[in-house]
Amino acid sequence: MHTDSKSTRAVALPRRQFLFQSAATVLSGTAIALLAGKPALARAAGDDKAASDVRILNTALAAEREAVAAYGVGAESGLLSQGVLGVAVTFQGHHKEHADVLASTIRDLGGSVAEPVKSHNFPVDQLKSEADVLKFAASLERGAVSAYAGAIPLFDNRDLSKAAASILADEAMHWAVLRQALGLDPVPGAFFS
Amino acid sequence: MRTPAKQSTARRSGPSLARNAPVLLLTCLLAGPATLFASTVNEDAAFGDAARGEEIYQQCAGCHSLSYNRTGPKHCGIMGRRAGGVNDYVYSDAMRRSDLVWTRETLDRFLANPGAVVPGTTMGYAGIASDQNRRDLIAFLESAGESPEHCGLTED
Numbered sequence: 272m273h274t275d276s277k278s279t280r281a282v283a284l285p286r287r288q289f290l291f292q293s294a295a296t297v298l299s300g301t302a303i304a305l306l307a308g309k310p311a312l313a314r315a316a317g318d319d320k321a322a323s324d325v326r327i328l329n330t331a332l333a334a335e336r337e338a339v340a341a342y343g344v345g346a347e348s349g350l351l352s353q354g355v356l357g358v359a360v361t362f363q364g365h366h367k368e369h370a371d372v373l374a375s376t377i378r379d380l381g382g383s384v385a386e387p388v389k390s391h392n393f394p395v396d397q398l399k400s401e402a403d404v405l406k407f408a409a410s411l412e413r414g415a416v417s418a419y420a421g422a423i424p425l426f427d428n429r430d431l432s433k434a435a436a437s438i439l440a441d442e443a444m445h446w447a448v449l450r451q452a453l454g455l456d457p458v459p460g461a462f463f464s
Numbered sequence: 465m466r467t468p469a470k471q472s473t474a475r476r477s478g479p480s481l482a483r484n485a486p487v488l489l490l491t492c493l494l495a496g497p498a499t500l501f502a503s504t505v506n507e508d509a510a511f512g513d514a515a516r517g518e519e520i521y522q523q524c525a526g527c528h529s530l531s532y533n534r535t536g537p538k539h540c541g542i543m544g545r546r547a548g549g550v551n552d553y554v555y556s557d558a559m560r561r562s563d564l565v566w567t568r569e570t571l572d573r574f575l576a577n578p579g580a581v582v583p584g585t586t587m588g589y590a591g592i593a594s595d596q597n598r599r600d601l602i603a604f605l606e607s608a609g610e611s612p613e614h615c616g617l618t619e620d
């Protein structure tokens with residue numbers, strides 16, 4: 272791993288934060304346009320295919336809720352510098368938006384939104400520095416990219432695949448920014464699954 | 465893999481069978497388990513590359529961890545465990561009723577297409593198409609899922 276100086280990061284991250292704040296409006300707007308009020312989503316709850324879509328969405332919702340909580344742990348750890356903290360809070364906001372859209376879509380499909388878990392397990396004893404928090408967040412985002420990539424082909428409703436792809440794109444960008452902050456190659460390959 | 469027992473056998477030549485019978489017996493006794501061990505190691509190496517599997521496991525990190533439950537259940541102690549068998553994780557009915565026990569064979573089938581093997585599973589994942597990638601991942605789960613570093617000394 273290379274080591275970027277803190278001053279380099281402090282300059283680089285707020286700029287990314289700005290870029291991501293702009294991008295967030297576009298992405299969330301797209302996702303909502305894709306999902307909200309779609310007549311095709313108003314399926315009978317008994318439809319097996321819709322039920323399968325609801326199951327996938329509920330799993331994604333659980334992962335998004337966990338990401339919100341994980342960024343909360345990072346933000347409250349006292350380990351993050353100001354620039355990194357701002358980015359973490361921005362990314363947490365994206366995950367909240369993802370969770371909100373997923374929950375409303377589940378309802379539109381006639382499904383039941385799963386109850387949030389009472390608590391999350393995080394390896395807080397292993398988070399001793401800013402780099403530890405960044406690595407932890409990066410591992411979650413990396414996994415989320417794969418989770419969405421693995422879910423997209425399963426949706427019966429193509430609108431859901433499209434919306435999930437837009438969430439995947441957002442989380443892939445999170446991953447790249449976190450890797451950059453760690454001094455790693457932000458985009459370490461041409462393909463990811 | 466050559467073992468010390470095998471090497472000592474290889475160096476001997478000429479003396480009568482009767483005079484060396486005790487040595488040969490001891491050699492066989494030592495070489496037997498050693499050969500068996502070597503064979504197991506070779507089979508493991510042929511089955512999958514755990515180091516490569518660790519990289520592939522990053523794909524699972526959106527929902528899973530070795531040592532604690534997340535959106536999906538933890539993986540420590542997975543080999544030989546009944547599907548739906550982590551006590552403090554809430555599984556889908558489909559997984560609890562699946563009657564699967566996690567072995568190389570069942571994991572390979574499940575990871576190739578989770579929804580086909582356990583219809584109704586909440587693991588909404590299309591699966592890992594590559595046979596080799598699945599074997600590597602399973603090899604990692606076999607080794608890391610039992611390691612004190614990741615899993616401590618207790619397991620479910």
